[in-house]
Amino acid sequence: MYAIEALSLSKRFGNIQALSQVDFTVNEGETFGFLGPNGAGKTTTIRILTGISAPTQGSARIFGRDIVRDTIAARRQMGIVHETSNIYTDLSAWQNLMFTAELYNVGKKEREKRGAELLELFGLTERRDDKTNGFSKGMKRRLTLAMGLINHPRLLFLDEPTSGLDVQSNLIIRDVISELNKTGVTVFLTTHNIEEANLACDRVAIINRGHIAAIDSPERLKNTIQSVQSIEVAFDPVSLVRVEDLEQIPSVSEVRKQGDKFRLITEDPPGVLEEIMEYSRNHNVRVISVTTLGPSLEDVFIRLTGLDIRTKGVKAID
Amino acid sequence: MTELGEHCDQVCTELHAAWAIAKKDIIIYYLKPNIIVSGMLFPIFMFLAFAIGRPEVPAVMIPGLIAITILFSASSIEPVSIPIERRMKTFDRLLSAPISLHTVVLGESMSGFLYSLGIAFVPLIAGLILFPTPIVGFAALIAGLVLTSFCFATMGTLFAAYPTESPGDIMSMLNLVRLPLIFVSGVLIPLEQIPQIGQYIAYFSPLTYGNDLIQAAFAGDTHFNPAIDVVMLLLFILIFQFVANRLYKKYND
Structure with missing residues (x-):
């Protein structure tokens, strides 16, 4: 049985076709990434899969339960971690957890045991009885994740779980996701952090303009665009190097400045390497490091969504 | 488990969840000192507004005051x-x-219901202590307080279905309904004394039946049979609950 089956999901809002014939399945125990630029249909898909919104056409099943006809039974299998840390800031961490447990019909003894475990797991035990309006962004995010796990879900929807967090919270959350996966929990991960999806997901789907553009494992997706290779080079002094000059090198299709380095996209890395050395001699700059890179999941994303990286930044896709 | 057993189990689960939502709302919104104090001051100001300069004995106004207090306190917080x-x-x-x-709507309404029930005791107790307002029908009083509170709490939840993040948007719409209700429901002017057209409109106001039922508890003298008041209030609760459910479904899609 699949954890999620999306069958020809379509959703129309007035004249806007938000989703069009979206088909995919998520296996039980899999960590599945769902990537796409803003407005691509990610949120609409999640709202349909969690039963908040109904599809205009098509259907979705959660562990075999139709999300429209059998909404409550389907939702009992899920934990949902929304994009915003939607906790009640006038309640304590403990009250937030207990309230969520009551919504999910978790018995008193079980919810108290599970609540204490989760507070410990997310490093919040000492703040258990504090109102959460004094919590940091990372603590609120950790509590949101704990609330999503209070009912021992078989399927966890994670919407941008680590976006904008401090290092400690990031590490705790990534570690918990990894551990969940080992215990057989299916994770549906929506993220803008492509590297996170690359590292955490068994498979990813890329959605663009309401259509699924690709679904596969990160490595296989990268293999589909092997032509997108690149050379990352650092010069000293960097101030003397101009992107426009590097773009003149034959067979370089694109140059991206990334911090103190330049990334040159090319189908001919050896040829470009020679040209770079020539450039450094002619312009009196020293090459201090060179790395040859294969295509990244980000390259796949950019290729499939047609996103213009030069106007949108490199890591933050939106 | 049999199908009936599963159904009963689901009903218990839903009621428990509704109570959890109500508890959450009570802790977050209703147990705030400013909300409690303003809720208690409201009937006092209403009393002063309507009693000063009027020839009637203030005791006559107590049932109407209770009804208005319930209308405003029950329907104010959810919006x-x-x-x-x-x-x-x-x-x-x-x-x-x-x-x-339905459970979300019920849970949200329950907190408004409990709050207004508590606030309604201010004019009730004041009436008993300060003025000669004996209660002649306890059953009518309990039914009147409970049903009217629940009816207007559900009405507040219904208005809150409007998809806005600004409370002012809902309060302005709600006041367009609540304020006229006071004048056409027999609270300030007995139904018999308002023009015929006003009496027809009064039949469509839940405040008419709530006020009438509470009047029955104090005066024993009412416009409708108390049984009709009860049935009509139950009908309004069902209609509000049904419409609220449909609106939340529509606006959240």
């Missing part, structure tokens, strides 16, 4: 709390929980 929860995205938590929309 504020639900838009705030939309803004904080906590409302999504309720919408995505394994409970029906």
Whole structure:
């Protein structure tokens, strides 16, 4: 049985076709990434899969339960971690957890045991009885994740779980996701952090303009665009190097400045390497490091969504 | 488990969840000192506004005052709390929980109901202590307080279905309904004394039946049979609950 089956999901809002014939399945125990630029249909898909919104056409099943006809039974299998840390800031961490447990019909003894475990797991035990309006962004995010796990879900929807967090919270959350996966929990991960999806997901789907553009494992997706290779080079002094000059090198299709380095996209890395050395001699700059890179999941994303990286930044896709 | 057993189990689960929502709202919104104090001051100001300069014995006004207090206290908090929860995205938590929309509406209404029931005791106790207002029908009083409170709490939840994150948007719409209700429901002017057209309109106001039922508890003298008041209030509760459910479903899609 699949954890999620999306069958020809379509959703129309007035004249806007938000989703069009979206088909995919998520296996039980899999960590599945769902990537796409803003407005691509990610949120609409999640709202349909969690039963908040109904599809205009098509259907979705959660562990075999139709999300429209059998909404409550389907939702009992899920934990949902929304994009915003939607906790009640006038309640304590403990009250937030207990309230969520009551919504999910978790018995008193079980919810108290599970609540204490989760507070410990997310490093919040000492703040258990504090109102959460004094919590940091990372603590609120950790509590949101704990609330999503209070009912021992078989399927966890994670919407941008680590976006904008401090290092400690990031590490705790990534570690918990990894551990969940080992215990057989299916994770549906929506993220803008492509590297996170690359590292955490068994498979990813890329959605663009309401259509699924690709679904596969990160490595296989990268293999589909092997032509997108690149050379990352650092010069000293960097101030003397101009992107426009590097773009003149034959067979370089694109140059991206990334911090103190330049990334040159090319189908001919050896040829470009020679040209770079020539450039450094002619312009009196020293090459201090060179790395040859294969295509990244980000390259796949950019290729499939047609996103213009030069106007949108490199890591933050939106 | 039999099908009936499963059904009963689901009903218990839903009621428990509704109570959890009500408890949450009471802690977050209703047990705030400013809300309690303003709720208690409201009937006092209403009393002064309508009693000063009027020839009637103040005791005559107590049932109407209780009815108005319930109308405003029961329907005021959800139109504020639900838009705030939309803004904080906590409302999504309720919408995505394994409970029906009816339970969300019921839970939200329960907190307003309990709050207004508590506030209604201010004019009730003041009436008993300060003025000669004996209660002649306890059953009518209990039914009147409970049903009227629940009816207007559900009405507040219904108005809060309007998809906005600004409480002011809902309060302005709500006041367009609540204020005229006071004048056409026999609270300030007995139904018999208002023009015929006003009497027809009064039949469509839940405040008419709530006020009439509470009047029955104090005066024993009413416009309708108390049984009709009870049936009509139950009908309004069902209509408000049904419409609220449909609106939340529509606006959250």
